[in-house]
Amino acid sequence: MVIKVENLVKRYKNITAVNNVSFSVEEGEIFGLLGPNGAGKTTTIECIEGLRKPDSGNVEVLGLNPLKDRKRLYNMIGVQLQETSYQDKIKVWEICQLFSTLYSKTLSYELLLKDFGLYEKKDSYISKLSGGQKQAVSIVLALIPDPKIVFLDEITTGLDPQARRNVWEMIKKLKKKGKTVFMTTHYMEEAENLCDRICFIKSGKIRALGTVSELIKASNLQLKVVFKANDLNVDELNKIENVESVKKDGERYIVYGKNEEIVKDVMNYLTGKKIEFREFSIVKPNLEDVYLNIVKEPLEVEK
Amino acid sequence: MKALAALTKNEFRLFFRSTSSVFYVLFFSSILLLIFGGMLGNKPMAQLGGYGMVDVEIPSFMMIVILITGVVTFPVDVSMAREKKILKRFMATPISPFQILFSQFIVNFVMSMAGAFLLVVVGKIVFNANFYGNTWTMVMAYIVTAISTYSIGLMVASISPNSKAATVIGNFIYLPMIFLTGAVYPIQLMPPVMKNIAKVIPFTYGVDLLNGGWFGSKIGDFTVDFIVLAIVFIVGTGISLFTFKWE
Structure with a gap:
C-alpha cells in the first residue's frame, strides 16, 4: 500500500468538499478518482499531495505524513497540478533544468524529454507549445525526481482527442516503468482505458470503488441486444428464456437480458421464425452506464 | 542554496526577456534625467542650496527606480507567479516557496x-554631475529605502487578487508618489501646500534619505527618515504576513 486515506474531511466555509473519504492505493496501479466537476476530486488529490490541510482524517503517502514530512515526500512523488501554467518566456530545457536543482537525486531531463517526444522542442518557449505538449512537459517535470508515485490532476482536460490519446500512452508508459499513478478525471473513456481501479466520488462522498468489471458487475446492469425488424411480436420476445424486458422504438427493438445467453436465444428465435432483421448488435454495459446508474447525472462527454 | 541560485538565475533570464521591464527599470530614469537636465542644465541654483538641478535630481530619481521595481514590477512578478499557479507548483517540491519570492526580490532589487548606477553614470558623463557623499553611505541609504519600499510592494502583491489588480494598485501608488514625494521635482521648489502634502507621505523620507546620502549629510540628521522607513517596513511586512496567499 502506497497511499492510505482514512476518513478524510475538508470543508471550505460552509461547503464540505470532501466528506469522510477512505481508500487505499496499491503499489504499481493506476488509480482513478472519477466524478463530475465540483465533486471534490482536486481537493482530495491536493490533501494527499500535502498542498491542503485536511480538517480531519488521516493521510499517509509512502508511510509519511504529507504535511509533516513534506521535504522527504516531495523527493519521492511527482506532481502535476490542474491548470498550472509556466512563465510564458521560459524555454522547455530551462524549466527542466530549474526543476532538476530542486531535488536531492534526479533523472536526466534530456532522456525524459526524448522519452516523451519533446526533445526537438527543448529550445521552444513553453507558451509556443500545444496543449498536449504542455501536459507532456508537466509529466516530464513530475518525473524528474524519479518518483514512486505520480499524481495527475485532470491532465487531459481541454485537450483534443488525439492529444488526449497521446497523453494516455504516456500514462501507460508510467505504469510500465513501475510507477504508481494517482489520477483524477471526468472522462469515462479515459478511466476505462487507463485505470486499474476507479473510485467514483460525488459531492465529496465515495459512491463506488473497484475495477471496471467489478463496478459493472456490482451495478447489476443488463446486457442489451439491439436490432431492427419490421413485423415482430413483442409478447413472444418477452417469453424467450433469459429475457428480462423488451423495448420497442419504431422498428428498433431493445432486448434486455439477464446474461449473455440471450444473444443466442434471441438469434435462435429470429432465425427460427425466419424473421428478417438488420443492424443486430450486442451492447455491453460500460463504465458510463455504471456512472449514470450511480450518479444519475450525465458526465461531460468527449467532444 | 543551489535551488535559490537556480531560481534567481531564471528570474534574471525572464527579466531580460521582458522589454518593458528592461526599459522601465534600467533606462527610464536615465532618459528622464536627460530630458530634465537638457531643459534645466546643472548650474548652481540658490533655491537648491547652491547645487545644480541634475545634482539634486540624481538621488531623487533613484526613488523612481525604487518605486518602479518595489511597488510595480516586484508585486506584479509575485502575483503573476501566483496567478499562473507557479508558486503552488513549487510548493509541491522539496524547496520552500519563500525562495521563489526571495529570488524575485533579488532580481528586482539588483x-x-x-x-x-546607470543614472549616476549618465549624470556624470552628460552633465558632469557632482557627488558629495560617501559611496558606502549612499549604498546603505539606497538599501534602507528600497527594502522599506519593497515591503509595500509585497503588501500590494498580498492584497491583489491577480496580476492585473497588482499592476493597477502598483501604478496607483507609484504615479502620484513620484510627484508628491519630490522624486521628480525637488520639494525645495514646491509651494508650501505641496510641501505639507509631501511631509505626510512616507516615501518622501526615502527621497530625503537618498538626498542625504548623495550630499554627504551626517547620519544623525536622518533619524526621522530611518524611523518612518522602519515603520513602513513593519506595516508593509506585517500586513503581508497576514494577507499573503500562495494560491
Missing part, C-alpha cells in the same frame, strides 16, 4: 541598483 536590477534597480543597476538602473540607479
Whole structure:
C-alpha cells in the first residue's frame, strides 16, 4: 500500500468538499478518482499531495505524513497540478533544468524529454507549445525526481482527442516503468482505458470503488441486444428464456437480458421464425452506464 | 542554496526577456534625467542650496527606480507567479516557496541598483554631475529605502487578487508618489501646500534619505527618515504576513 486515506474531511466555509473519504492505493496501479466537476476530486488529490490541510482524517503517502514530512515526500512523488501554467518566456530545457536543482537525486531531463517526444522542442518557449505538449512537459517535470508515485490532476482536460490519446500512452508508459499513478478525471473513456481501479466520488462522498468489471458487475446492469425488424411480436420476445424486458422504438427493438445467453436465444428465435432483421448488435454495459446508474447525472462527454 | 541560485538565475533570464521591464527599470530614469537636465542644465541654483538641478535630481530619481521595481514590477512578478499557479507548483517540491519570492526580490532589487548606477553614470558623463557623499553611505541609504519600499510592494502583491489588480494598485501608488514625494521635482521648489502634502507621505523620507546620502549629510540628521522607513517596513511586512496567499 502506497497511499492510505482514512476518513478524510475538508470543508471550505460552509461547503464540505470532501466528506469522510477512505481508500487505499496499491503499489504499481493506476488509480482513478472519477466524478463530475465540483465533486471534490482536486481537493482530495491536493490533501494527499500535502498542498491542503485536511480538517480531519488521516493521510499517509509512502508511510509519511504529507504535511509533516513534506521535504522527504516531495523527493519521492511527482506532481502535476490542474491548470498550472509556466512563465510564458521560459524555454522547455530551462524549466527542466530549474526543476532538476530542486531535488536531492534526479533523472536526466534530456532522456525524459526524448522519452516523451519533446526533445526537438527543448529550445521552444513553453507558451509556443500545444496543449498536449504542455501536459507532456508537466509529466516530464513530475518525473524528474524519479518518483514512486505520480499524481495527475485532470491532465487531459481541454485537450483534443488525439492529444488526449497521446497523453494516455504516456500514462501507460508510467505504469510500465513501475510507477504508481494517482489520477483524477471526468472522462469515462479515459478511466476505462487507463485505470486499474476507479473510485467514483460525488459531492465529496465515495459512491463506488473497484475495477471496471467489478463496478459493472456490482451495478447489476443488463446486457442489451439491439436490432431492427419490421413485423415482430413483442409478447413472444418477452417469453424467450433469459429475457428480462423488451423495448420497442419504431422498428428498433431493445432486448434486455439477464446474461449473455440471450444473444443466442434471441438469434435462435429470429432465425427460427425466419424473421428478417438488420443492424443486430450486442451492447455491453460500460463504465458510463455504471456512472449514470450511480450518479444519475450525465458526465461531460468527449467532444 | 543551489535551488535559490537556480531560481534567481531564471528570474534574471525572464527579466531580460521582458522589454518593458528592461526599459522601465534600467533606462527610464536615465532618459528622464536627460530630458530634465537638457531643459534645466546643472548650474548652481540658490533655491537648491547652491547645487545644480541634475545634482539634486540624481538621488531623487533613484526613488523612481525604487518605486518602479518595489511597488510595480516586484508585486506584479509575485502575483503573476501566483496567478499562473507557479508558486503552488513549487510548493509541491522539496524547496520552500519563500525562495521563489526571495529570488524575485533579488532580481528586482539588483536590477534597480543597476538602473540607479546607470543614472549616476549618465549624470556624470552628460552633465558632469557632482557627488558629495560617501559611496558606502549612499549604498546603505539606497538599501534602507528600497527594502522599506519593497515591503509595500509585497503588501500590494498580498492584497491583489491577480496580476492585473497588482499592476493597477502598483501604478496607483507609484504615479502620484513620484510627484508628491519630490522624486521628480525637488520639494525645495514646491509651494508650501505641496510641501505639507509631501511631509505626510512616507516615501518622501526615502527621497530625503537618498538626498542625504548623495550630499554627504551626517547620519544623525536622518533619524526621522530611518524611523518612518522602519515603520513602513513593519506595516508593509506585517500586513503581508497576514494577507499573503500562495494560491
